[in-house]
Amino acid sequence: MAEIKPKIGVQYSDNATIVSFTDEKILEERDIKALQDSIMSVVEQAERIKLILDFSNVRFLSSAVLGLLIRISKRIYEKDGQLKLCNINPKIFEIFKITRLTTTFDIYKDVESAVEDLS
């Protein structure tokens, strides 16, 4: 039986749900679809979810991942939740800057800063 590699790790803290991406490279459409399914199921579990996405492991991503983040953020805000991104390395952050998504997403240096800023 083929081993299924988890795409995300999920941690629950007092007031936040922290989802970490496990893959270094997020490129393939099927992987992005799998991520969407996993993250959306976490989002749907809670009303007013306070979700933090941790990019510590991510070294490379395509613009399709940005699309995924937009879809996730729309769903979270529909449910009156909050979304924060953190631990984005400089090369990936540059992609957010170029696409002006730094104005759309709340981006933090690390998980602690993101948690601190949750209302």
Added chain:
Amino acid sequence: MVKVCDQALSKLEAYGFGKDDIFAVHLALEEAFLNAVKHGNKMDSSKEVKIDYSVDLDKIEISMTDQGDGFEPSSVADPRYGEDLYKPGGRGLLLMNSYMDVVKFNEQGNSLYMVRYKEKPRLTKDKDQTEV
């Protein structure tokens, strides 16, 4: 595509291109390929995307051709402003233009030519230097 991409990036490394160049070319290749498959060939698996590249000491040139009808690049909305900022797609071309030094399409719009020049090392500015 994975094989072509790995080969191209390995060649860049062998020719002394830095990490920023390699990241840039990798991203542009992925975005261009995705566009060719999704928008060019309309996800038709019977259609091909042809990729050619050449690497020399100071640049990489890439050409990519799909079997679609083509498109008009200037008709693609800028995804950085207005409602388009909140759309899930439409950022591939912006990223290609941002990370490559040359991005040109043929008249039909189904063939792409891109160039990235090797990044020159940044000179460290001496504190005592006066700006001219």
